[in-house]
Amino acid sequence: MSTTTPPGGRPPRADALRNRARVLEAAETVFDAHGTTASTEEVARAAGVGIGTVFRHFPTKEALLEAVYVTRLGKLAAEADALASAETPGEAFFAFFARVVGHAATKNAFSAALMEAGVDVRETTAETGRELRRALAALLDRAQEAGAVRRDVGLAEIMTLLVGASQAAERVGGDPGVRDRALSVVFDGLRVTR
Template identity: 80%
Template sequence: MTPPKRASGPGGDRPLRADALRNRARVLEAAEAVFAAHGTSVSTEEVARRAGVGIGTVFRHFPTKEALLEAVFVARLDRLAAEADALIGAEDPGEAFFSFFARVVGHAATKNAVTAALAEAGIDVRETTAETGRELRRALGALLRRAQDAGAVRPDIGLPEVLALLVGASQAAEHVAGDDGVRARTLAVVFDGLRAAPDHAE
């Protein structure tokens, strides 16, 4: 079970009140939408306006813009891990695996922009997301195994190869940003390489 969020700064060992938790969630949701639409250079004031809160509320939860970017990044990975977990019991394991792969790639541009901004600020993204990253890899590994057991994905592919393909496909998607047709065809090529040969399928 996820522990309650706690206040930032002095007295940060206090669990947040319900209204503070709601405000924090609104700020995170607004920040993700604003960064996705306008890039990470957008002002914190714009995030506050989108969330319908004062700038002071934003800074109470996220003392710096880097802290806000970091929280957005971690929240996105948390959500992806939860979505992957929810798909593990899907009736069609192959469809679950490929649809999740496509979803991750679809969010590549924003993810890569936030990653770059954090790296530029000197934040170790790998360290920051270590726990959430492990959960995401675990869930993705489960999706892969189920898809392979169902004969939908070739049996000689492991999680490291899938992660490498995800990185490559995400960079390709960012490169062709705005051209959904090229992105869809590129993904189709990747998926063709991942699919099991007819003699491996059930």
């Protein structure tokens, strides 16, 4: 999965890096549209490359799923980092929380598919997970400093609430109204009461 120079080898060519990025982007789109059971052939067609190109970069479908999953977590961490400098820290924190909950079903589908394939998801996402927790902690700190979130709530509580809200959102299925009302209750509990 790495794009770094292999031991004793040459760095990947620019076209190989472009193909890998194209496959990864197409895989994300295909898996979003058709679920994690979509075939690697569908991914190759969407990327405009041959199936051999897909397998050259991702030797198994599980390796492709893993790369998409880790990439998604990395994008979330980058999004949280970008929101850390928002002018309204409270709004940024709550918007990010809602975004994570909104992606719960997709995240859980990837996680389940990887676990079923025997992939240790915790190990696979350890580094990206640390980045995401660090970025979320920075959002929380700023929101607390701005007086938007209670100071007696730490990252552990936020992670617990995220997991619970994500599982609840997945259970209600595609009803965004129920999810949004439930999040409103959670957010009311996190806000500083005046």
